[in-house]
Amino acid sequence: MAHPVRKGGSNTPETWLSLTGTMAQFAPEYSPVKTENILYKGTTYVPIRAAAEILDKDVIWDTATMTATIRDKKLPVEDTPTVEIPNDTTNQQQTELTVGLTYKGKTDVLSLRSNGQLVKKINHYELDMGEGKPISIYVTDDYERTYGNGFAYEEIKEMILSIEKKRGFKPYALSSSKLDVFFYTNESDTPLPANNQASAEVGTGQFNRGNGVPVEILMNGSNMHRDHRQILVHELYHYFDHQWVLNNGETYTKYWGQDAYFWYMEGSAEYAAYSFYNYPANSKNMLRPYNITNDKESMLRYIKQQEGLKSNIKNIQLNHFGDIMLVSNSNYGVTLSLFSYLSQQFGYDKVYDYISYVGQQFSNTSTITTAQRDDAAKQHFGKTEKQILNDWLVYFDYFSSAAN
Numbered sequence: 163m164a165h166p167v168r169k170g171g172s173n174t175p176e177t178w179l180s181l182t183g184t185m186a187q188f189a190p191e192y193s194p195v196k197t198e199n200i201l202y203k204g205t206t207y208v209p210i211r212a213a214a215e216i217l218d219k220d221v222i223w224d225t226a227t228m229t230a231t232i233r234d235k236k237l238p239v240e241d242t243p244t245v246e247i248p249n250d251t252t253n254q255q256q257t258e259l260t261v262g263l264t265y266k267g268k269t270d271v272l273s274l275r276s277n278g279q280l281v282k283k284i285n286h287y288e289l290d291m292g293e294g295k296p297i298s299i300y301v302t303d304d305y306e307r308t309y310g311n312g313f314a315y316e317e318i319k320e321m322i323l324s325i326e327k328k329r330g331f332k333p334y335a336l337s338s339s340k341l342d343v344f345f346y347t348n349e350s351d352t353p354l355p356a357n358n359q360a361s362a363e364v365g366t367g368q369f370n371r372g373n374g375v376p377v378e379i380l381m382n383g384s385n386m387h388r389d390h391r392q393i394l395v396h397e398l399y400h401y402f403d404h405q406w407v408l409n410n411g412e413t414y415t416k417y418w419g420q421d422a423y424f425w426y427m428e429g430s431a432e433y434a435a436y437s438f439y440n441y442p443a444n445s446k447n448m449l450r451p452y453n454i455t456n457d458k459e460s461m462l463r464y465i466k467q468q469e470g471l472k473s474n475i476k477n478i479q480l481n482h483f484g485d486i487m488l489v490s491n492s493n494y495g496v497t498l499s500l501f502s503y504l505s506q507q508f509g510y511d512k513v514y515d516y517i518s519y520v521g522q523q524f525s526n527t528s529t530i531t532t533a534q535r536d537d538a539a540k541q542h543f544g545k546t547e548k549q550i551l552n553d554w555l556v557y558f559d560y561f562s563s564a565a566n
């Protein structure tokens with residue numbers, strides 16, 4: 163089976179990626195690119211291979227549709243756990259599921275990631291959210307056999323509602339929004355990527371102009387060795403963000419540098435995965451949950467699991483939130499700890515007020531001064547980013563318990 167997934171830098175076609183407007187096609191993470199670029203009819207183009215290299219991402223080249231997609235190479239959360247955490251179910255409440263799925267039979271369907279080939283005879287469920295287009299959920303027989311009928315996907319409605327309650331909008335109600343979710347395994351005989359763990363993507367060339375955008379989530383059970391409902395919530399949270407991030411993409415990268423999206427998109431998705439939704443006890447299979455919670459000890463453990471050692475950030479100046487991706491080596495525990503800290507200290511809504519403010523305030527500004535940046539942070543948090551980062555490091559003992 164052909165999986166045209168190449169590591170950045172190998173024979174990727176010289177595809178040029180438009181950097182105009184939103185950078186939503188970089189789903190789920192984004193970056194500005196320092197590379198040779200060309201200006202053509204007012205649009206800056208960069209080689210997609212170079213972009214992927216800088217982003218540490220894979221490039222998928224789809225010969226059928228002549229499109230290229232950049233996607234996560236280092237996938238969140240699943241990094242081999244080195245610390246076994248006892249299965250703690252004391253916080254898990256039984257949630258009454260209002261499943262709302264309609265089985266539509268088996269169907270043949272294209273995925274953004276199926277290389278132009280149809281995913282054949284896959285079970286199709288529709289989830290009606292009461293507004294907008296129904297959400298399509300595609301599940302292979304092998305996934306159902308392996309994890310139990312309904313596992314994870316029958317909770318999508320509740321998961322979305324739990325995020326909606328916090329974010330305060332309904333992405334599925336936007337006229338151009340759409341959500342397809344695929345659940346499969348490597349034994350399922352589909353053209354879906356075997357090396358994928360989980361992803362939430364916007365198709366190449368699709369932009370959110372305010373009416374939403376189609377998003378596709380892939381969940382490959384074979385590459386997730388724990389209860390992957392938490393990863394599903396993480397990806398569903400990205401679906402919300404893709405409907406929310408308008409043409410501010412360049413503003414954010416201008417403001418926070420190439421790590422712009424890591425600190426809040428990944429941080430908030432992690433935060434949501436471990437605190438928004440009450441996971442019902444898993445009666446369908448033996449998969450154990452991650453048991454990462456938003457308390458200090460748990461996050462320190464997670465940082466350590468994700469190889470976030472103190473040495474990674476030693477002697478490096480943290481000037482703004484966008485600095486944490488590179489200095490932590492894309493450590494999802496680190497970004498979770500920062501987002502969680504901000505939410506706890508200043509309030510979750512305040513964090514989004516601030517991000518929105520930055521997106522609007524600086525969209526037409528070519529240079530941003532330190533004073534302007536400090537004012538923006540002070541206006542929302544009463545402190546500069548640098549001061550907050552200092553406090554955050556102190557709060558987490560500078561990751562001392564994670565240091566060697």
Ligand SMILES: [Zn+2]
Pocket residue numbers: 190238396400427428431
């Ligand atoms: Zn993510």
